[in-house]
Amino acid sequence: MARTDFSSAKQRRSQREARHRKQSQPGASGSQPQTMGATAEQAQATKRKRQPSSEAAPAKRRNETSSLPAKKTAAKETQRAFKGKAQKVFSRKKTSASASERNQEQKACVKTSSLFKNNPEIPELHRPVVKQVQEKVFSSDAFHELDLHPHLISTINTVLNISNMTSVQKQSIPVLLEGRDALVRSQTGSGKTLAYCIPVVQSLQAMKTKIQRGDGPYALVLVPTRELALQSFDTFQKLLKPFTWIVPGVLMGGEKRKSEKARLRKGINILISTPGRLVDHIKSTKNIHFNRIRWLVLDEADRILDLGFEKTITVILNAINAESQERQNVLLSATLTEGVTRLADISLHNPVSISVPDESLCQFDLEDRDIFEDCDLQTSEELDGFAIPEGLEQYVALVPSKLRLVSLAAFLLQKCQFETDQKVIVFFSSCELVEFHYHLFLQTLLSGSGAPAPGQPPSACTLLRFLRLHGNMDQEERTAVFQEFSRARTGVLFCTDVAARGLDLPQVTWIVQYNAPSSPAEYIHRIGRTARIGCHGSSLLVLAPSEAEYVNSLASHKINVSEIKMEDILSVLTRDDCFKGNQWGSQKSQAVGPQEIRERATVLQTVFEDYVHSSEGTVSWAKRALQSFIRAYATYPRELKHIFHIRLLHLGHVAKSFGLRDAPKNLSVSTVKKRKASVKRPDLRKKTPRRRLAEMLQSEYSSGLEAGVAKVKKLKKPGAPGGQPHSAV
Numbered sequence: 001m002a003r004t005d006f007s008s009a010k011q012r013r014s015q016r017e018a019r020h021r022k023q024s025q026p027g028a029s030g031s032q033p034q035t036m037g038a039t040a041e042q043a044q045a046t047k048r049k050r051q052p053s054s055e056a057a058p059a060k061r062r063n064e065t066s067s068l069p070a071k072k073t074a075a076k077e078t079q080r081a082f083k084g085k086a087q088k089v090f091s092r093k094k095t096s097a098s099a100s101e102r103n104q105e106q107k108a109c110v111k112t113s114s115l116f117k118n119n120p121e122i123p124e125l126h127r128p129v130v131k132q133v134q135e136k137v138f139s140s141d142a143f144h145e146l147d148l149h150p151h152l153i154s155t156i157n158t159v160l161n162i163s164n165m166t167s168v169q170k171q172s173i174p175v176l177l178e179g180r181d182a183l184v185r186s187q188t189g190s191g192k193t194l195a196y197c198i199p200v201v202q203s204l205q206a207m208k209t210k211i212q213r214g215d216g217p218y219a220l221v222l223v224p225t226r227e228l229a230l231q232s233f234d235t236f237q238k239l240l241k242p243f244t245w246i247v248p249g250v251l252m253g254g255e256k257r258k259s260e261k262a263r264l265r266k267g268i269n270i271l272i273s274t275p276g277r278l279v280d281h282i283k284s285t286k287n288i289h290f291n292r293i294r295w296l297v298l299d300e301a302d303r304i305l306d307l308g309f310e311k312t313i314t315v316i317l318n319a320i321n322a323e324s325q326e327r328q329n330v331l332l333s334a335t336l337t338e339g340v341t342r343l344a345d346i347s348l349h350n351p352v353s354i355s356v357p358d359e360s361l362c363q364f365d366l367e368d369r370d371i372f373e374d375c376d377l378q379t380s381e382e383l384d385g386f387a388i389p390e391g392l393e394q395y396v397a398l399v400p401s402k403l404r405l406v407s408l409a410a411f412l413l414q415k416c417q418f419e420t421d422q423k424v425i426v427f428f429s430s431c432e433l434v435e436f437h438y439h440l441f442l443q444t445l446l447s448g449s450g451a452p453a454p455g456q457p458p459s460a461c462t463l464l465r466f467l468r469l470h471g472n473m474d475q476e477e478r479t480a481v482f483q484e485f486s487r488a489r490t491g492v493l494f495c496t497d498v499a500a501r502g503l504d505l506p507q508v509t510w511i512v513q514y515n516a517p518s519s520p521a522e523y524i525h526r527i528g529r530t531a532r533i534g535c536h537g538s539s540l541l542v543l544a545p546s547e548a549e550y551v552n553s554l555a556s557h558k559i560n561v562s563e564i565k566m567e568d569i570l571s572v573l574t575r576d577d578c579f580k581g582n583q584w585g586s587q588k589s590q591a592v593g594p595q596e597i598r599e600r601a602t603v604l605q606t607v608f609e610d611y612v613h614s615s616e617g618t619v620s621w622a623k624r625a626l627q628s629f630i631r632a633y634a635t636y637p638r639e640l641k642h643i644f645h646i647r648l649l650h651l652g653h654v655a656k657s658f659g660l661r662d663a664p665k666n667l668s669v670s671t672v673k674k675r676k677a678s679v680k681r682p683d684l685r686k687k688t689p690r691r692r693l694a695e696m697l698q699s700e701y702s703s704g705l706e707a708g709v710a711k712v713k714k715l716k717k718p719g720a721p722g723g724q725p726h727s728a729v
């Protein structure tokens with residue numbers, strides 16, 4: 001991307017700001033350093049903001065501008081007009097106003113916004129360039145070279161449409177066919193699912209005594225999420241086409257327990273389940289037996305443990321061990337952590353350890369060799385390094401809190417409006433944040449008509465397509481969204497980490513991490529939703545300037561990111577006249593370059609703020625989302641606390657990224673702590689942050705049977721403006 005030079009406007013800007021400072025009272029959002037801990041200053045700042053000031057002015061003046069025909073509906077009008085084209089906001093009905101009045105109004109409308117004032121300086125990013133571990137995805141060996149049933153080979157070739165093995169398949173399948181246990185680690189999107197599905201099917205179809213449906217499970221596959229369970233189930237179904245007597249089945253919660261029991265009674269030979277749901281059945285269903293189990297597969301093993309399913313896994317292992325001792329065990333993940341070694345100790349017998357990364361393929365940017373040699377991280381060989389797909393380009397953008405929302409919107413507009421076939425996943429740290437951004441963008445960025453106006457080029461307004469996926473949605477809707485996004489050629493999926501693991505969503509081109517992940521492993525899995533199986537893809541991590549050090553933390557795990565400048569992201573707004581704030585005949589804005597970008601970003605922010613402030617319900621909805629952000633922010637693990645600490649957040653600025661004009665008065669560190677304690681999470685404070693995070697996240701992956709789990713009902717969406725707040729993450 002081309003960089004934008006902001007220096008030319010600097011002088012004009014500082015003169016203008018000096019003028020405003022003179023005219024205005026101090027204390028608007030951002031004029032004082034206002035941190036989460038500073039409740040008193042915060043309250044005062046909020047109070048001051050109610051008085052006319054340069055920062056509070058836009059809202060007031062916006063109303064003034066719209067006061068001619070419809071003062072009370074200014075917010076609605078702004079929103080509606082934006083949907084059609086923003087210039088209508090500053091209505092042409094005001095033809096009677098004099099040119100100078102109009103001029104003043106123009107300035108008032110957009111040029112005095114606080115969006116670009118008092119932001120922290122964006123530090124120079126001296127990104128350390130480190131050697132990334134890379135794997136060769138494909139091998140030159142074909143499936144027909146393996147000793148597999150000919151019908152299985154032809155199914156792989158014709159139904160799955162693949163002929164050559166990937167590296168991990170080449171290494172794992174022969175080992176598993178020999179009957180050995182295995183611990184398999186290989187990069188995201190490298191074909192680990194088939195690496196275990198093929199040996200399972202080969203061995204079960206070859207059993208001397210033909211399998212009967214009523215025999216019950218011969219293979220048990222445990223996965224952390226329901227979507228992943230469906231995906232594995234789908235792969236088994238395809239591979240089993242020639243072997244119709246072997247029945248696969250899935251237990252994953254969200255479905256009525258009664259119907260799952262009925263399916264278990266009929267018989268499932270390859271049982272795929274989430275751990276929580278399986279334990280529910282072990283405890284309550286008589287028709288579940290493990291006496292014939294020959295295979296136990298733990299896919300995304302480290303995630304299963306991260307989520308605090310250790311006890312659950314122990315219950316399952318004990319239940320299986322009580323009935324059957326002779327079986328093969330397989331543990332797989334792209335990132336194997338300490339916990340997995342522990343799990344491997346208790347579940348694997350004399351395993352073969354398969355790890356694909358090929359150090360000879362380590363890469364680094366030659367142009368940056370000097371930086372690399374100077375950097376302390378060259379000693380990071382001892383540190384953990386995760387393999388990253390070769391076709392994946394990783395970026396980071398440092399964005400001040402106030403500008404986060406418009407930057408995200410601009411980025412998505414860029415992808416959907418000016419580039420073709422872009423499929424984007426945006427990760428957030430909680431269900432509430434997903435719901436908030438999904439509804440906000442849906443309400444403000446989408447065209448009501450769905451079609452471009454006659455004679456107009458299609459704009460983002462008509463090309464955007466938003467979906468969302470998180471653990472508080474009911475299963476039916478989750479599955480529908482998963483399938484819809486899988487099939488879609490373009491679109492934007494807002495999600496939590498429920499979608500970070502294992503999901504194979506074809507042709508995803510961009511991953512955006514709007515909230516930073518809580519661990520490098522999570523980072524790897526999130527970005528691993530793109531550039532799968534040898535394809536290309538890109539990722540963008542959005543950090544606040546105070547979080548810039550996170551780039552070093554990633555580098556210590558051999559993760560390289562390049563910088564994209566925020567101004568470059570925002571510059572897309574100049575390409576769409578939707579964001580022109582003042583369009584009255586010949587009175588066009590003279591602003592060009594950086595100033596124009598600022599004006600347009602301000603128009604966009606105004607649209608968000610107007611929507612959020614259009615009713616009390618939407619304001620409290622935005623406040624709840626802000627609170628959820630802060631709660632999630634408080635759960636970063638200890639080792640990242642020096643980077644992500646709520647005390648480093650500027651509440652007034654963060655509030656802007658939720659479309660709130662003022663920092664909520666009743667939010668402070670202590671309130672957040674109190675509210676955290678009031679959420680039904682007993683003994684939280686006694687637990688480590690990691691454990692706490694695990695508990696919060698577990699709601700994403702729950703069995704679906706627990707009482708009190710908030711569900712998104714189709715007709716009543718709690719995340720929508722005015723709806724009920726969600727439970728935990």
Ligand SMILES: Nc1ncnc2c1ncn2[C@@H]1O[C@H](COP(=O)(O)OP(=O)(O)OP(=O)(O)O)[C@@H](O)[C@H]1O
Nearest residue numbers: 162164165166188189190191192193334502504533
């Ligand atoms: N040998 C192969 N040739 C071509 N495509 C393949 C091959 N094996 C698997 N695939 C395809 O590659 C994609 C990714 O596979 P899979 O989901 O198993 O990856 P993974 O390693 O489990 O990823 P993650 O770590 O993210 O879970 C799937 O669409 C799958 O159909």
